[in-house]
Amino acid sequence: MSDLIEGFLGKTVDGKKSRLPAKLDYYQSATGLFLGLFMWGHMFFVSSILVSKDFMHTVTKMFEGSMFLQTPQPLLVSGVVALVFAIFIVHAMLGMRKLPSNFRQFQAYRTHMQMMKHDETTMWFIQAVTGFAMFFLGSAHLFMMMTKADEIGPFGSSDRMYSDFMWPFYLVLLFAVELHGSIGLYRLCVKWGWFEGDNAKQTRAKLKKVKWAITVFFLGLGLLTLGAYVKYGYEYSNGLVDKYNSATQIEKFLKVGK
Numbered sequence: 001m002s003d004l005i006e007g008f009l010g011k012t013v014d015g016k017k018s019r020l021p022a023k024l025d026y027y028q029s030a031t032g033l034f035l036g037l038f039m040w041g042h043m044f045f046v047s048s049i050l051v052s053k054d055f056m057h058t059v060t061k062m063f064e065g066s067m068f069l070q071t072p073q074p075l076l077v078s079g080v081v082a083l084v085f086a087i088f089i090v091h092a093m094l095g096m097r098k099l100p101s102n103f104r105q106f107q108a109y110r111t112h113m114q115m116m117k118h119d120e121t122t123m124w125f126i127q128a129v130t131g132f133a134m135f136f137l138g139s140a141h142l143f144m145m146m147t148k149a150d151e152i153g154p155f156g157s158s159d160r161m162y163s164d165f166m167w168p169f170y171l172v173l174l175f176a177v178e179l180h181g182s183i184g185l186y187r188l189c190v191k192w193g194w195f196e197g198d199n200a201k202q203t204r205a206k207l208k209k210v211k212w213a214i215t216v217f218f219l220g221l222g223l224l225t226l227g228a229y230v231k232y233g234y235e236y237s238n239g240l241v242d243k244y245n246s247a248t249q250i251e252k253f254l255k256v257g258k
């Protein structure tokens, strides 16, 4: 914690200029890059439901180790979620240093943003707001995935979306994560000069276009995916049980008499 304070103040206890802010910035970039790229993979895996329920079932079992275990183990998924969760928390804590620390600072920033109407300033603001929202929503989702990894699948996930009324939660999380993730990756490219070439200004304009294309693509994919889970959840709740659900999931479903 004292490291974070030193990072925030930019000075060591004996008043020297600290190298810590640069180090913390580096860790924030590295964890952000990992999470941004992880989310691309995540969106494709979750959208496997768009291909078919069978395919999503196969993907789920693959993550449970079906390739090398006779009985796939959801505990493996819990372990991966725990690791992602830890990286997510480190990233969020490092990001918190940069949030306005009181309401007056926040108001000053907002006024500045409205006056400037500058893209980068607006992006920073979106990044801060979505990051704040994700701290709660992302943590809740990760905790749920970690403790209920055995319920991930064409039936469990669809039932959660529809019967447990989780779709509004996922809708907000989806917008937050897609805006935050693509702005984050864009800012990483600008900050560390990746793909800069000879004309930095031109590269920035191109990167902004790519950023928007990525946001629109993943938002579209995410909305379709969400729609598919809700549709199957609706069908399940009306008594249509998928033959590919694991026995325990079907039992649970019948027991509660939905």
Ligand code: HEM
Residues within 6 Å of the ligand: 042, 046, 077, 080, 081, 084, 088, 134, 138, 141, 142, 145, 152, 153, 156, 157, 158, 160, 161, 170, 173, 174, 175, 177, 221, 222, 223, 225, 226
């Ligand atoms: C290893 C970690 C993770 C696993 C195993 C996982 C798993 C899943 C699963 C199975 C779903 C489908 C719905 C459900 O079953 O409840 C889902 C949806 C979703 N997850 Fe994750 N997730 C992980 C990490 C994250 C993170 C870090 C975020 C962002 C902070 C995130 C954001 C979302 C969003 C926005 C959806 C809705 C997707 C859509 O509508 O297309 N997930 N996740």
